[in-house]
Amino acid sequence: MLVQPKSLAAQVEHILRKRLREGVYPPGARMPSESELAAEFGVSRATVRTVLAKLAAHGLVLRRQGDGTYVNERLSQSSAHFGNLWDFNCLIESSGFAATIRLLKREIRAASEEEARALALRPGAGLLFLQRLFLADGKPVILADNVFPLTLFRVPPEAVDGTRPIRQLLREFAGREISFAITEIHAVPAPQEAAAFLRRELGAAMLRLKMSFYGKDSTPLVMGQSYFDDQVLHLSLVQAW
Amino acid sequence: MLVQPKSLAAQVEHILRKRLREGVYPPGARMPSESELAAEFGVSRATVRTVLAKLAAHGLVLRRQGDGTYVNERLSQSSAHFGNLWDFNCLIESSGFAATIRLLKREIRAASEEEARALALRPGAGLLFLQRLFLADGKPVILADNVFPLTLFRVPPEAVDGTRPIRQLLREFAGREISFAITEIHAVPAPQEAAAFLRRELGAAMLRLKMSFYGKDSTPLVMGQSYFDDQVLHLSLVQAW
DNA sequence: TAGTGGTCTAGACCACCCG
DNA sequence: GGGTGGTCTAGACCACTAG
Numbered sequence A, B: 001m002l003v004q005p006k007s008l009a010a011q012v013e014h015i016l017r018k019r020l021r022e023g024v025y026p027p028g029a030r031m032p033s034e035s036e037l038a039a040e041f042g043v044s045r046a047t048v049r050t051v052l053a054k055l056a057a058h059g060l061v062l063r064r065q066g067d068g069t070y071v072n073e074r075l076s077q078s079s080a081h082f083g084n085l086w087d088f089n090c091l092i093e094s095s096g097f098a099a100t101i102r103l104l105k106r107e108i109r110a111a112s113e114e115e116a117r118a119l120a121l122r123p124g125a126g127l128l129f130l131q132r133l134f135l136a137d138g139k140p141v142i143l144a145d146n147v148f149p150l151t152l153f154r155v156p157p158e159a160v161d162g163t164r165p166i167r168q169l170l171r172e173f174a175g176r177e178i179s180f181a182i183t184e185i186h187a188v189p190a191p192q193e194a195a196a197f198l199r200r201e202l203g204a205a206m207l208r209l210k211m212s213f214y215g216k217d218s219t220p221l222v223m224g225q226s227y228f229d230d231q232v233l234h235l236s237l238v239q240a241w
Numbered sequence C: 001t002a003g004t005g006g007t008c009t010a011g012a013c014c015a016c017c018c019g
Numbered sequence D: 001g002g003g004t005g006g007t008c009t010a011g012a013c014c015a016c017t018a019g
Helices: A008-022 A034-040 A045-059 A090-092 A113-119 A164-172 A192-198 B008-022 B034-042 B045-057 B088-094 B114-120 B166-174 B192-200
Strands: A061-064 A068-071 A099-110 A126-136 A138-149 A179-191 A205-212 A220-228 A236-241 B061-064 B067-072 B100-108 B126-136 B139-149 B178-190 B205-214 B220-228 B233-241
Touching: A008 A034, A008 A045, A034 A045, A034 B205, A045 A061, A090 A099, A090 A126, A113 A138, A113 A220, A138 A192, A164 A220, A179 B139, A179 B178, A205 B205, B008 B034, B008 B045, B034 B045, B045 B061, B088 B100, B088 B126, B088 B139, B114 B139, B114 B220, B166 B220
Parallel strands: none
Antiparallel strands: A061 A068, A099 A126, A126 A138, A138 A220, A179 A205, A179 B205, A179 B233, A205 A220, A205 B178, A236 B178, B061 B067, B100 B126, B126 B139, B139 B220, B178 B205, B205 B220
């Protein structure tokens, strides 16, 4: 039934997510039982269970002992499904817009004291600075500044494609995978630059996201500071327990 | 080794979280292997694995194939561990403050059209409205409005203790468990009421959180709108993959 | 009472990292 | 090579919900 490019569980998850997305299992509907799914895919019930547990943790489905697994019908309201808050491209696209990234600035400069501390570098170490504008259906929605340690890259920093999402950029040019991220969310009056690029009045209330991304070994990979126009793009999170 | 008040996995999780909290496994340290933990607790490796997977998903530990499981040392920076964003009491306490709730207003009124839609009621249905102020070490940090359908409660609405966290309140007075929540995060200029209670200037940039809580059967339980003073309390989220 | 999800086990094999 | 986490299985029993 299934071939093996990735794990069985990953394949099952991919198929189920696709069915949920395409409405094969419509919102509110009851899904097949664990045994039925296991039989259909030719895997053990345990494998199906790990997948369903993950989908439930992300709020896509609701499970009731003695009853069944149901498709969460309230997810249409929400954009950021737990794992795409950090990836603005995903966030924009899952809100139903077409996402594009425009590179505004690319500099190589020395790390400030704060940056050095956060990235576990010595002050003055080389950084690649990227300023980028994220557009949703052509409308500017996020202004993002990112700094990367130069030592991270396997290619000259000029070769780094600034129009890629961060995850891809790290994978492709640094051979690194993001393992976790810490995001701090603040409300601030729009500074001049953000107001200009996002077409808001100076001082208007805006969201500012300060993110740090780390690798598997807990190495700091990237820092970022972003201004987010929540009038166009809504920041909404699903949490499940 | 373990008695059975809850599931084995829940007990193991409780013990490991406690050890992490108390520094038995200090930040950055390598934890015992799955087999060692399984032997210590007298459970199968599979049971240990489900627990470690959960801790990893919440960002508490990092796992590396062929190497080991390590305590995430960057979590001290973060307050909201993606499971307590919705519970302001937890959020305040895990930021290191003492949390108290002050009940400002308690009303019984009819549902507006928007409220009725969101709570799946007919317009004009009875609601319990609570306005509450959350204090961190005595300083006001969150102003929260909540509306509950009156039909939810098993006791007269006057008997509902307005100084409890929402989860407890629903459990105790309605016999309901929260299954998931959807939170929308905006930056807005502080309205008069919020500015007054949170001691900020009128129009200052503030976070507004609009939350909806749902039960296992996807029933809407509560709606809330909260103003959050992010100058005292930081809103920071950990995400892991 | 039948069927569902919830829990747990024992064991197997693999992929990976390190010394 | 030895130990680690990653994957998967087959089967058992329990707790719960519905009809």
